[in-house]
Each structure stands twice: as structure tokens, then as C-alpha cells.
Amino acid sequence: MEFPVDVLSALPDTISVIKPRDLVFVRGESEKQKSLRLIIDAMGEASAAAQDLKTIITTTHKFKESKHHLYVIKDQQNTYVVGILKVGRKKLFLVEEEGIQYEVEPLCILDFYVHENCQRLGYGKKIFETMLENENVEPHNLAYDRPSEKFMSFLKKYYNLANYTPQPNNFVVFREYEFQELDKSPSKAARRLSQPYDDCTTPRSRTMPRHGRCSSLPVSPQSTSASYASVSATTLTAPPTESYIQAKRNIINLNQEYRRQMLYGSNPLV
Known part of the structure; x- marks a missing residue:
């Protein structure tokens, strides 16, 4: 040109x-x-x-x-x-x-x-x-x-x-090309996902865990087997029904007595 x-x-x-x-x-x-x-x-x-x-x-x-x-x-x-x-x-x-x-x-x-x-x-x-x-x-x-x-x-x-x-x-790209993959370090997310779950028997810091498999508090070796037990096999203890009802009644009675004292004082006729 x-x-x-x-x-x-x-x-x-x-x-x-x-x-x-x-x-x-x-x-x-x-x-x-x-x-x-x-x-x-x-x-x-x-x-x-x-x-x-x-x-x-x-x-x-x-x-x-x-x-x-x-x-x-x-x-x-x-x-x-x-x-x-x-x-x-x-x-x-x-x-x-x-x-x-x-x-x-x-x-x-x-x-x-x-x-x-x-x-x-x-x-x-x-x-x-x-x-x-x-x-x-x-x-x-x-x-x-x-x-x-x-x-x-x-x-x-x-x-x-x-x-x-x-x-x-x-x-x-012709078949004579010499393939060499890029040397890439894995990202943070890839490294985190590739790591195994932490051992529940190892003491950990007070920071919140990234997943719910383990508690952030140390677990004794004796309770290791219990921590891996299935949910269906776990026995949950309910609070005693009678004592709970009685305590609630006592609180209600105390509240009623307090309101009467505030309205009428200690007049025995009332």
C-alpha cells in the first residue's frame, strides 16, 4: 500500500x-x-x-x-x-x-x-x-x-x-504444540474446600467455625464417640413437668400478691 x-x-x-x-x-x-x-x-x-x-x-x-x-x-x-x-x-x-x-x-x-x-x-x-x-x-x-x-x-x-x-x-493449535499448563496456585476457596474437616478432638480457638461439624470448644477424648453418634440414637432428657408447672404457679401467685399489696396495703379486712 x-x-x-x-x-x-x-x-x-x-x-x-x-x-x-x-x-x-x-x-x-x-x-x-x-x-x-x-x-x-x-x-x-x-x-x-x-x-x-x-x-x-x-x-x-x-x-x-x-x-x-x-x-x-x-x-x-x-x-x-x-x-x-x-x-x-x-x-x-x-x-x-x-x-x-x-x-x-x-x-x-x-x-x-x-x-x-x-x-x-x-x-x-x-x-x-x-x-x-x-x-x-x-x-x-x-x-x-x-x-x-x-x-x-x-x-x-x-x-x-x-x-x-x-x-x-x-x-x-497444531498437534506438534508442546502443551504446558499454567502454573496456577489454587485460590483461597479452593484451598479451603480441599482441606479435610478439622478433628473434633483438637482444641480450637474461640473464633466461630466455618462449618457446623465441630464445636469451637475443646472436646475430651472420652466424648469423641458420642459426638459422632447419629441423631436418632441420641436420648434427649425433657424437663420435669410437675416441677415446671409448680414453679410457674408460684411466680403467678407472687405477682398477684404484689399487686394486692400495692393497691390496698396490709389491711386485714381486705
Whole structure:
């Protein structure tokens, strides 16, 4: 794609690497940043049109808010921008051939485009090899986001990558991919649920327990067997009925006598 000379001067090398920090400005956008914005937006739109995508996946606004790297290649005469290659890491759930699911964070090919007039001239191979060297990664250890048929033919021709397991997230990971699950420490909830119940014979602090299996007070070893007895086998002792009724009657009588004393005093006639 053709751009003015002053715009192309923002790309210092034949293959330049643009990072999000290159587009961040504080006191206004510089001339170089304006040129980079024009290149990124134009090439991103051309890539989406070539791949028949409904939305443009490479724009200056999206790229500036990401942690991706954008490789941009020019022609040998320094008059055209030939193609772009965007990479970045993503956390993905991937399934290998045996059906085991992994949570991984591979380097992903997010956008790869070479202008139609410059295809089959070695530009795609050149920019792809530069990316592999800079990112220190092998082609089979990459994840590819919805690669086109041309891109799949490219990978088969140069890197002998063809067999892959379909993924639910539309990423393509070839069977040569070396699955390594993320080293994740379990969350607090997972650690709490994975721990066994506390032994009821062990003295505990006065804090309230998280579950009702044990009391917060120490339990003697002699009562351990009783604490695990079933509810149906437990004998509950009811309070003595007669003594309870008699005590209640005494309280009622005392209340009545108190009210009489307050109204009439100690007059024996009353």
C-alpha cells in the first residue's frame, strides 16, 4: 500500500516493530505517531477486507490499549508498506488430541496480511521469520487466530504444519504444540474446600467455625464417640413437668400478691 514519503519515514527499517508505548502521547500527538496511526489503520482495514472480516481487528485505538507487537514490512525501494503481522499472548483453554483440556498462555498470531500485489514474493516468509527470531518461538508453539486458507497453505509449505485439533475458541493449535499448563496456585476457596474437616478432638480457638461439624470448644477424648453418634440414637432428657408447672404457679401467685399489696396495703379486712 502506497503512502507519502513523510509517512514512510516513521518506519526506520525494512521490518519495523511497533509497540503500544510508541503511540502513547501526553502533550499532543507527534508527527511520527500520526504517521504510524495512518499506517496501522489503513493496513488493518485492508487486512479485514482481504479476509472478509465483519470487524477490523487491527486499529490504532485497540492496539494502543493492548500488549501486542506489530511487525510492519516495506518493499525494497522504500515506497510501499507491504504487510503487517500482529502477535500477542492470550490465556486460552485448549484441548489436545487425547481430549485433555489445558489453560495455557501461548504467543498468538492475531493478524497476518500481505498486500495482494506483493504476495508470493517472499515478503510473508521474511516478516514471519523476523518475528520468530525476535519473539524466540517456534512455529508449532504458536496459536493462530482464525487463519485463512492462504495462511494455512503458507504454514504447510514452509513449516510442514497441517494437522491440528479443532478448538471451541476458533484458534488453531497444531498437534506438534508442546502443551504446558499454567502454573496456577489454587485460590483461597479452593484451598479451603480441599482441606479435610478439622478433628473434633483438637482444641480450637474461640473464633466461630466455618462449618457446623465441630464445636469451637475443646472436646475430651472420652466424648469423641458420642459426638459422632447419629441423631436418632441420641436420648434427649425433657424437663420435669410437675416441677415446671409448680414453679410457674408460684411466680403467678407472687405477682398477684404484689399487686394486692400495692393497691390496698396490709389491711386485714381486705
